[in-house]
Amino acid sequence: MMDTELMEVVMGDRPREGAGSDRGLMRAAVFSRYGSAHRLELRDVGRPEPGPGEVLVRVRASSINDWDAGRLAGRPYFTRLFTGLLRPRNRTLGCDVAGTVERVGAHVGRFRPGDAVYGDIHAAGFGAFAEYVCVDQNALEMKPASLTFEEAAAVPHGATLAWQGLASMGVIRPGQSLLINGAGGGVGPIAMQLGKLRGLEVTGVDRADKLPMLRELGFDHVLDYQRHDFTAGASRYDLILDVRTNRSPFRYARALKPNGVYVTVGGASLRLLQVFLCGPLIKMLSGKTTEVLALRANVGLAEMGPLLERGELRPVIDGPYALEDVATAMGTFERAEQKGRMVIAIE
Numbered sequence: 378m379m380d381t382e383l384m385e386v387v388m389g390d391r392p393r394e395g396a397g398s399d400r401g402l403m404r405a406a407v408f409s410r411y412g413s414a415h416r417l418e419l420r421d422v423g424r425p426e427p428g429p430g431e432v433l434v435r436v437r438a439s440s441i442n443d444w445d446a447g448r449l450a451g452r453p454y455f456t457r458l459f460t461g462l463l464r465p466r467n468r469t470l471g472c473d474v475a476g477t478v479e480r481v482g483a484h485v486g487r488f489r490p491g492d493a494v495y496g497d498i499h500a501a502g503f504g505a506f507a508e509y510v511c512v513d514q515n516a517l518e519m520k521p522a523s524l525t526f527e528e529a530a531a532v533p534h535g536a537t538l539a540w541q542g543l544a545s546m547g548v549i550r551p552g553q554s555l556l557i558n559g560a561g562g563g564v565g566p567i568a569m570q571l572g573k574l575r576g577l578e579v580t581g582v583d584r585a586d587k588l589p590m591l592r593e594l595g596f597d598h599v600l601d602y603q604r605h606d607f608t609a610g611a612s613r614y615d616l617i618l619d620v621r622t623n624r625s626p627f628r629y630a631r632a633l634k635p636n637g638v639y640v641t642v643g644g645a646s647l648r649l650l651q652v653f654l655c656g657p658l659i660k661m662l663s664g665k666t667t668e669v670l671a672l673r674a675n676v677g678l679a680e681m682g683p684l685l686e687r688g689e690l691r692p693v694i695d696g697p698y699a700l701e702d703v704a705t706a707m708g709t710f711e712r713a714e715q716k717g718r719m720v721i722a723i724e
């Protein structure tokens with residue numbers, strides 16, 4: 378018998394669980410209170426139905442992103458204005474999805490049942506930690522055939538951050554130096570591969586135990602952030618891509634060569650605000666660019682498709698973990714013990 382609480386159609390940024398009875402049930406990892414990994418429970422919930430313009434995807438794999446952990450924790454606190462002040466309105470996480478189209482709603486022209494698809498569905502309401510999810514057709518792309526569903530699920534959110542981060546740096550010339558701060562997570566390895574494809578010399582900064590993996594992946598140089606502060610050393614870089622902004626923008630500008638470009642995709646909220654506010658002043662004083670990137674869902678995914686298809690871009694996977702083990706996997710992510718993108722496989 379289905380839990381009465383879960384029988385409600387949950388009103389959130391949009392409902393992710395169907396009413397159930399006549400459509401059948403599905404397994405989903407849900408959370409009904411903000412907190413850490415132990416809040417995630419595997420439950421039977423109503424299977425959703427595709428509305429106009431929507432696609433019902435049978436989820437084969439998802440992956441754990443920083444935004445999933447942030448939604449679960451309800452942090453930063455101001456985000457609860459959008460996700461539910463006291464309790465989460467939308468109770469299923471999972472912004473990366475890879476799976477097959479089960480059914481299409483009215484006015485769907487891009488996909489047919491059976492198509493293998495993937496995408497970042499954060500703007501369409503999350504929900505991929507479940508056997509099925511309904512999403513707007515525009516939140517999906519055809520999955521590159523050479524990728525498994527597990528590999529594909531590791532791509533969209535992180536790879537598009539990497540793509541858009543590099544795209545926002547302007548003209549990139551072969552031989553330039555790129556430093557990636559926070560290189561061993563979901564964004565760094567793809568950013569490095571994109572950089573190498575464009576002839577850049579790439580330095581990765583991360584914790585000591587991840588550095589051998591980074592060297593093996595193809596980083597030219599690696600730095601342990603617990604022993605080296607790259608903003609204090611003598612080296613200067615043409616380009617810096619940061620996923621962990623935790624210093625003043627003036628320190629980052631110091632690490633840039635003349636006319637260099639620093640782009641942050643994430644980090645401490647106050648530091649991001651400083652980068653945003655001080656960017657024009659830094660530009661005026663030094664000619665260097667310091668910017669915050671605002672992610673646009675799936676922008677760059679279509680362009681990366683052929684690179685993924687040919688194996689010129691390879692996602693780095695930690696796992697896969699079973700949906701039953703999603704709470705344990707989320708705990709590993711919260712303790713930052715993952716190496717690469719943690720993938721959840723759904724049978």
Ligand SMILES: NC(=O)c1ccc[n+]([C@@H]2O[C@H](COP(=O)([O-])OP(=O)(O)OC[C@H]3O[C@@H](n4cnc5c(N)ncnc54)[C@H](OP(=O)(O)O)[C@@H]3O)[C@@H](O)[C@H]2O)c1
Nearest residue numbers: 443559561562563564584602620642643644670671672713
């Ligand atoms: N701009 C946007 O619109 C947007 C949208 C979505 C997400 N984001 C942000 O994008 C980022 C996603 O990056 P990701 O998926 O690659 O994150 P990730 O998987 O969590 O990886 C971050 C890496 O940085 C390392 N790290 C931790 N502290 C560090 C430090 N002080 N110096 C250097 N490295 C450090 C971590 O290692 P440890 O094991 O030591 O922790 C980890 O390997 C997040 O910051 C997220 O909030 C931004």
